[in-house]
Amino acid sequence: MEPWQQLVALDSYLEPYAETIRRRADYISALEDRLTGGNQSLADFASGHEYFGLHLRNNQWVFREWAPNAEAVYLIGDMTGWKEDPGFSLVPAEAPGVWEIQLPADRLGHKDLYRLRIYWPGGSGDRIPAWTRRVVQDPETLIFNAQVWVPDSPYVWRHPGFVCPDRPPLIYEVHVGMAQQEKKVGTYSEFVDRVLPRIAAAGYNTIQLMAVQEHPYYASFGYQVSNFFAASSRFGTPEQLKELVDAAHGAGLCVLMDLVHSHAVANEAEGLSRFDGTDYQYFHSGARGHHPGWDSRLFDYGKPEVLHFLLSNCRFWLDEYGFDGFRFDGITSMLYTHHGLEKAFVSYEDYFDNSVDEDALAYLCLANKLIHEIREDAVTIAEDVSGMPGLSLENKSGGIGFDYRFAMGIADYWIRVIKEYSDEHWPLGTIWHELTNRRAEERTISYAESHDQALVGDQALIFRLIGKDIYAHMHKDDPRMTVDRGVALHKMIRLITLATAGHGYLNFMGNEFGHPEWIDFPRAENNWSYAYARRQWHLADAPDLKFKCLGDFDRAMIETAKKCAILSKAEPALLWHHESDKVLAFERNGCVFVFNFHPAQSYTDYRISAPAGTYTTILDSDAESYGGHGRLYSGQRHFTLHEDTHDGPRDFLQLYLPTRTALVLFRESDKS
Structure with missing residues (x-):
């Protein structure tokens, strides 16, 4: 077959x-x-980064660039006084459209700034080389330039050959720049010292690193990429990024990179747009080459040279920086010519009509094949809202080859529930369906919220639940009802999302402890303020605040998921659903999860069918240490009872279920 x-x-x-x-x-x-x-x-094909760009080999510099529409190309920079110098003029190479130059080693030095001056029919322009590995911005003029980077001592890896363990990913999504508490741009080194230990202590096993590729506009969150082979210099040096990846490996953490191949920044001086004077060198020409929602350029995935560039980019980040895989951004935009804008995917026809960009589909398939050819243990994740069949199915099984796809609709659905339903009318049946509705043959990663829901203009779950009271009423001794409700539901939403997840779980940094503010990067509209482009870690550490309670619960929740091995085992099996009681219970790999979402009603001796055996409470969201009311005994044991009903015999647990509380019961043994 x-x-x-x-x-x-x-x-x-x-x-x-x-x-x-x-x-x-x-x-x-x-x-x-x-x-x-x-x-x-x-x-072998995807090794363009070793041919193009600037390289010091055999005591001479070799530089190559693809610019098929160019009539003349010069290297200009510190070494030429930023003027055209005949000695730095590129000549056509053997390959069509390729320009090259060879220079003695002493003509360029470490940290020299440079760029290209390209002449084409009817015009010219300065451009940063497409394959450059280092780009820096002048702090005064704000101009970006390529930079020669040949430090005396290359980075020596302390954990070479790291292999990602075969385990369900528990992903901590991070942004280095805003990972610090101070009102500034954080660095790779600060992240290693201050944030990495937090991630490891919280129990997560995978880091998803945002904004790695160089981007001229900080507030783009790293999604308007200009230089695809350059690690963003605003966070530090290439060696410091390697040290971050290396330190994470030392802590047993896999490191995934947010890879943006769905589009490119429209900037011409900094990016690829009109690089050789044409608008179609790397991108589609005309309207198809511009994303109407993102104001960015769209790659032509049918061009071999573009595929060479992008596939080589995948290999580069694996080889050079030791990343363990990628979260591919904007897959829906790539797969469809309508980019998913104002589009509801309601039938299989949507995946097979003429709106599908089959060149993009082919690229994604080859990218996954390449990545897993280079690193068998590499992890690839698709950010797709369309539900394209086969996306996270192996190539050998006819799929596109991603290891996982995000269950993106879950986060959107939680927002809808909070906004559209009063607490007593939460539709538990629909919630269960949304949490568990996935293609059985494909692996998925769930999340209650990611960075998308925390951006300015949107709201994190905790702020939707609590509102402005989060600023003044989060003390443990403050009995504010809005806070009490928000803290309780925040824990329950995150636990049920993790417990029903298919094969992995994601959290955006700070959301685990209910970070009180949205993300707003410095921009003209906020007077270039860093006030909201940071994470207030001191809140998670303050022993008298409920933020710490939420963080402690998240840690216990992650540990519970590991103990129950729920993400590596069978799908959750529904045990009980009562819409008016607002009680939902399910079993997964020997653990029983019980949720009482009722806003006012607690239940005594509540019967829930369960496999016969002895159970111990291993997680209780109502514990005082987690900001609850302590209405249950820690570590309480439960024994199933047996009864004969008109529907036949059944075994059941008889539980006390306080209002807005979730329990996890671990089955110690089968009932003899």
Whole structure:
């Protein structure tokens, strides 16, 4: 059976589209042969970063750039007084459209600034080389330039050959710049010293690092990339980023990079737009080359040179910086010519009509194949809201090859529940459906909220639940009802999201302890303030505040998930759902999770069907240490009872369920 046939066999609803699926598979296979010539591996093909750009080899500098529309190209910079010098003029190379120059080693020095001056028919412009590995911004003029980077001592890895353990990812999403408490841009080194230990202590096993690729506008959160091979210099040096990855590996943490291949910044001087004077060198020409919602440029994934650039970019970050995989940003925008804007995906037809960019689909498939060819243990995650079938299915099974996809609709649904339903009308049946509705053959990662929900203009869950009272009423001894409700529901929402997750879980830094403020990077509209581009860690450490209680609960929740091994085992099995009681219970790998969402009603001797056995309470969201009321005994043991009903015999637990409380019961043994 061919791989594409395996995909169809997994889902009978795909049968009407079998011919389209076969054709796409044939196209991807033919594209790989075209790129590799059938005589090299995909990994060998994706080594453009060792050919293009600036390299010091055999005591001479070699620089190459692809600019097919150029008529003349010069290196200009500190070494030329920023003027055109015939001795720094590039000449055409053997490869079509490629320009090159060779210089003695003493003509360029460490930290020299440089750029290209490119002439094309009817015009010219200064450009930062497309393959450059280091870009810095002048603090006074704010101009960006490429920088020669050849430190005397290359970084020596302390943990070479790190392999990501085969375990469900518990992801801590982070942004180095705003990870510090001070009102400034944080550094890689500060992150290692101050934040990395927190992540390890909290029990997470994976870091998802945002804003790595250089971006001219800090407030873009790193999603308007200008220089794809350059690690953002605003956070430190390349060696300091390597030290961050290395230190994380030393702590047993996998490090994923937020990879942006869905679009590029529209800036011309800093980025790739009109690099050689044309608008179609790297991107689609005309309207198709511009994203109407992001004001950015859109790659032409059908061009071999663009695929060479992007595939080499994937390999570069694995080879050079030791990243363990990628979260691919903006997959929906890549896959469809409408970019998912104002689009509801309601039928399978949406995945097979002429809105699908099959070149982008082929690129993603080859990117995943390449990444796993280089690193078998690498992790790839798709950020997609469309639900494209086969996205997180192995290539050999007919899929695109991502290891995981984000269950992005869950976070949006929690917002809807909080906004549209009063507490007594929360639709538990629909909540259960939204939390567990996923393609059985594909692995997913769930989250209650990510950085998206914490941005200015939106609200984090804790702020939606508590509002302005979060600023003055979070003391443990303050009985404010709004805070009491918000703290209780915040814990329950996060626990049920993790406990029902398919194969992984994500949290954005600070959300675990209910960070009280949104994220707002310095920009003209806020007078370039850093007041909200930071994380107030002291709140999580203050013993008299409920922020610490929330952080402690999150730590216990993560530990409980590990103890129960819930993400590596079977799907959750619903045990009980009572809409008017607002009680939901389910079992997963020997643990029983019970949630009483009722805003006012506690229950005594509440019966819930459960597998026979002896159970111990291992997590109680109402514990005083977690900001609750302490209405239950810690570590209480429970024994199932048996009864015969008109529907047949059943075993059940009889529990005290305080209002707005969640319990996790660990089955110690089967009932003899």
